[in-house]
Amino acid sequence: MGEVIVITSGKGGVGKTTTTANIGTGLVLQRKKVVLIDTDIGLRNLDVVMGLENRIVYDIVDVIEGNCRLKQALIKDKRYEGLHLLPAAQTRDKSAVNPEGMIKLCNELKKEFDYILVDCPAGIEQGFKNAIAAADRAIVVTTPEVSAVRDADRIIGLLEANELREQKLLINRVRPDMVKRGDMMSIDDIIDILAIDLIGVVPDDEKIIISTNRGEPAVTDNKSQAGEAYRAIARRIMGENVPILDLREEDGFMFKIKKLFGLKVN
Amino acid sequence: MLLDLSKLFGRSKNSKDLAKERLKLVLIHDRANVSPQFLEMVKGEIIKVISNYMDVDEDSLDIQMTRTRSEEGDRAVPALVANIPIRSVKNSGK
Numbered sequence: 591m592g593e594v595i596v597i598t599s600g601k602g603g604v605g606k607t608t609t610t611a612n613i614g615t616g617l618v619l620q621r622k623k624v625v626l627i628d629t630d631i632g633l634r635n636l637d638v639v640m641g642l643e644n645r646i647v648y649d650i651v652d653v654i655e656g657n658c659r660l661k662q663a664l665i666k667d668k669r670y671e672g673l674h675l676l677p678a679a680q681t682r683d684k685s686a687v688n689p690e691g692m693i694k695l696c697n698e699l700k701k702e703f704d705y706i707l708v709d710c711p712a713g714i715e716q717g718f719k720n721a722i723a724a725a726d727r728a729i730v731v732t733t734p735e736v737s738a739v740r741d742a743d744r745i746i747g748l749l750e751a752n753e754l755r756e757q758k759l760l761i762n763r764v765r766p767d768m769v770k771r772g773d774m775m776s777i778d779d780i781i782d783i784l785a786i787d788l789i790g791v792v793p794d795d796e797k798i799i800i801s802t803n804r805g806e807p808a809v810t811d812n813k814s815q816a817g818e819a820y821r822a823i824a825r826r827i828m829g830e831n832v833p834i835l836d837l838r839e840e841d842g843f844m845f846k847i848k849k850l851f852g853l854k855v856n
Numbered sequence: 857m858l859l860d861l862s863k864l865f866g867r868s869k870n871s872k873d874l875a876k877e878r879l880k881l882v883l884i885h886d887r888a889n890v891s892p893q894f895l896e897m898v899k900g901e902i903i904k905v906i907s908n909y910m911d912v913d914e915d916s917l918d919i920q921m922t923r924t925r926s927e928e929g930d931r932a933v934p935a936l937v938a939n940i941p942i943r944s945v946k947n948s949g950k
Contacts, residue, residue, distance in 0.1 A: 736875050736882075743883050747923070772870030779876055783883065785925035 592623075592700040595707050595827070596725035598749075600741030602712030604733045605762040608798060610709040611639045612809040612817070613729075616824030618673040619809065622704040625664065625674040627695075629721040630711035631686060634678035641805020642667060642675050651679035654691040660698055669806075674703070684716040689723030696724035705827070714748060722749065727756035729789055733763045734775040743784055758789035760823065765794045777834075790823035791834060792816050884937070887922045895919055898936070906940065913941040 597610045607628075614626045627650065628636035637643040648663035653676070667673040676699075679686060692708075699706045710721035722728065728749050732742035742759070749757055761780055768774035777791055795816035801808040809820040822832045888895070899919045906912055918939040926933045 736879050739879055740882060740886065744886060747887065769872075772872050775872045775875055779872065783876065783879055785923060 592703045592706055593727070594696045594700065594725045595705060596710050596722050596728045596754075597707060597731060598710035598718065598721065598728060598745055599712065599731040599738070600714060600745040601732075601738045604731050604738050605792075605798075606712075606731050607635050607639050607709050608802065608808075609729070609731050609760060609762065609792075609820075610636060610707050612807045612820040613824055613827065614705070614707045615670060615673060615807040616809040616820050617705050617707075617827065618667075618670045619821070620824055620828060621672070622828070623672045623702065624705045624707065625676060625699055625703045627676045627699075627706065627708045628678035629687065629692075629708055629717060631678050631682055631684050631717065632680065633711065634680050636709050637665075637675065637677045638805065639802055640667065640675055640807070642677075643805075646677050649677045649679040650695070651682050651686045653695060654687055660695070670810075684711075684720070687717075687720045689720055692720050692723040714744065718748075722752060722754060725754055727758070728754050729758050729760050730786070731760045731762055732780065732784075734761065734765075734769075734780060739775070739780055739783060746784060746786055757786055759784060759786045760789050760792065762792045763794040764791055788834060789826055790819055792819040792823075884920050884922050888920050895921070902938065902940070908946075910945045911943040913943055916941050 597606050597613070599606050607630075610626055614624045617624045626636055626640070628634050629650065630636075631651065634649075637646060642665050645665050648658040650663070652658045653660050653663045663676055665675045665677065667675065696706055696708075706724075708721050708725060711717035730742050730745055730749075732738045746757060749755075759781070761777060764777070765774055769776045777788065781788060793815045795808070795814055797811060797814040798808050798816050801811060801814070801817075807820075808814045808817040809824070811817045819835065822835070825832045899917065902919070903912065903914055903917065916939075920937045922935050922937050924933060924935040
């Protein structure tokens with residue numbers, strides 16, 4: 591039986607879709623069978639981030655309304671064996687999906703996949719309720735900014751109110767240089783405020799934009815720092831004990847020496 | 857002198873401390889998702905009990921519902937935070 595994980599944040603633009611694409615691909619690199627579901631009806635984007643936008647025939651609304659079979663709507667990623675996408679509908683609105691429909695859909699997918707990752711839309715309205723309806727656990731994405739942390743707090747409260755207590759925090763776009771000079775909240779600061787366990791920290795990395803331009807998740811790029819962070823998160827989701835890279839260490843003397851000689855830092 | 861030094865090294869009020877402070881304040885209000893009437897009732901009862909032992913400043917008494925990490929540190933739990941300014945302790949309470 592597979593597991594349903596919702597990736598949510600409240601605030602838009604913090605990296606939910608990028609996170610879904612990278613964690614999903616990361617799990618496939620660990621030989622898991624994964625399906626990514628885009629629940630952002632009307633504003634679908636997981637398809638372009640994954641580079642699968644030209645292969646869409648049917649979407650999630652077609653499946654829920656019975657216009658096609660589930661198998662027909664699932665897009666198989668030919669580059670990564672075991673990775674599938676169920677795209678959102680672009681020309682419908684959120685009312686086309688309801689929580690019951692999501693639960694039914696996910697129960698079907700659980701039979702065949704190890705992980706079902708649900709990319710949640712921004713906000714706390716119908717789309718959010720649909721996305722969390724079938725979830726076994728949640729990954730709350732935030733960035734070290736007051737607005738994103740505030741919204742993450744609201745989401746944590748709402749998930750708890752919906753009895754979804756298995757929640758982990760992912761802090762995205764951390765800039766160790768800014769944390770060091772006291773102009774960005776640190777990991778500890780954010781955990782202190784939100785009182786929730788961490789699943790991972792992803793550094794701000796321009797390779798994310800480059801990989802999105804290409805439609806290839808950064809997790810497959812061995813030189814990308816963010817990619818490395820996502821690979822670690824995928825393994826943590828599988829229950830492996832992978833230590834969280836302490837970004838503060840990057841201020842250390844050895845880091846500078848390693849950097850000076852162009853050595854791999856970890 | 858000490859203060860100047862800390863300023864020199866940028867350790868005074870850097871922007872992340874401001875962010876943290878502002879967040880903590882705004883979250884106290886966000887998290888208070890119980891009705892004002894409920895809090896007023898709790899407040900009234902607390903004043904009643906405490907007044908038996910000390911003289912409190914009822915006007916500046918502040919009660920909020922918030923969330924905090926449990927003592928084991930493994931999960932978030934709701935917490936009642938009360939700020940009760942005490943004017944004086946009554947003789948009978950000593």
